[in-house]
Amino acid sequence: MPLLDVQNLSVSFPTANGQSTVLHKASYTVDAGEVLAIVGESGSGKSVAMLAVMGLLPPTATVTADRIAFEGRDISHLSAKDRRRIIGKDISMIFQEPIASLNPCFTAGFQIDEVLKQHTDLDKKARHARALELLNDVGMPNPEDRLKAYPHQMSGGQCQRIMIAIAMACSPKLLIADEPTTALDVTIQKQILDLLARLQAETGMALIMITHDMGVVAETADRVIVQYQGRKMEEADVLTLFENPAHAYTRALLSALPENATGDRLPTIDYAADYTGEQA
Ligand SMILES: Nc1ncnc2c1ncn2[C@@H]1O[C@H](COP(=O)(O)OP(=O)(O)OP(=O)(O)O)[C@@H](O)[C@H]1O
Ligand SMILES: [Mg+2]
Numbered sequence: 001m002p003l004l005d006v007q008n009l010s011v012s013f014p015t016a017n018g019q020s021t022v023l024h025k026a027s028y029t030v031d032a033g034e035v036l037a038i039v040g041e042s043g044s045g046k047s048v049a050m051l052a053v054m055g056l057l058p059p060t061a062t063v064t065a066d067r068i069a070f071e072g073r074d075i076s077h078l079s080a081k082d083r084r085r086i087i088g089k090d091i092s093m094i095f096q097e098p099i100a101s102l103n104p105c106f107t108a109g110f111q112i113d114e115v116l117k118q119h120t121d122l123d124k125k126a127r128h129a130r131a132l133e134l135l136n137d138v139g140m141p142n143p144e145d146r147l148k149a150y151p152h153q154m155s156g157g158q159c160q161r162i163m164i165a166i167a168m169a170c171s172p173k174l175l176i177a178d179e180p181t182t183a184l185d186v187t188i189q190k191q192i193l194d195l196l197a198r199l200q201a202e203t204g205m206a207l208i209m210i211t212h213d214m215g216v217v218a219e220t221a222d223r224v225i226v227q228y229q230g231r232k233m234e235e236a237d238v239l240t241l242f243e244n245p246a247h248a249y250t251r252a253l254l255s256a257l258p259e260n261a262t263g264d265r266l267p268t269i270d271y272a273a274d275y276t277g278e279q280a
Pocket of ligand 2: 047048
């Protein structure tokens, strides 16, 4: 039984010209302890898919699915709010913009404490100890001091470490990392990705990594889903995908890797020629 099992998830939004479907019957499964990468160009529906699972899309969104199950329990029929209540402790998500995701009005320590209060029955002293332990885990220098800092007093990399600490606070079974490093500079990106990989390995949690970056996929993922224009184009284990990409879009993504670049212009994608119909 997969940890997360999502079948035929569709999402649409109202527009001036009627409903616009941004995700077409996409299915996702993740096993316990597995690292799944979801790749695809901007606007291909990667974030929308995971936000739909989490019940975090705005009320204007229409979400349908045959099944959204966590640990075998189907939660697709529940309201977004009830779904969050049920999976909130077991699935956490970190977002692209670390600074925007933290509340600017509260210290890092306060924001970590809120999560611990909500999801654990630790007393104040134990929560403080746990917060310090979490900051140590995410490699934060001067943890005692950083707990008292407000988001604007920290760098982007430090804010993202706080976000990761918050996400790890209740020891989730699944962490969804939605392009967790795009807002950071390159050396920090590497540190944050290494950190996520280490936490995944140490805790054995499952990880869904949303990224544009095939280099990150090669380093971290067990299995890869490639999306294009709101459709799942391809799904394979990471070695198969790199050795034998089935779709033109995947080949184009791979050829954009620095080691494969020819110095020529990027290839264009003949989407229609390669698209073989609705993917399972
Ligand atoms: N709240 C919303 N209202 C209307 N349309 C939306 C909303 N959120 C997303 N969309 C649309 O859904 C489509 C998919 O967006 P999504 O954010 O999932 O893309 P993405 O694959 O995560 O892209 P990126 O790599 O840029 O993060 C886009 O066309 C986007 O404009
Ligand atoms: Mg996105």
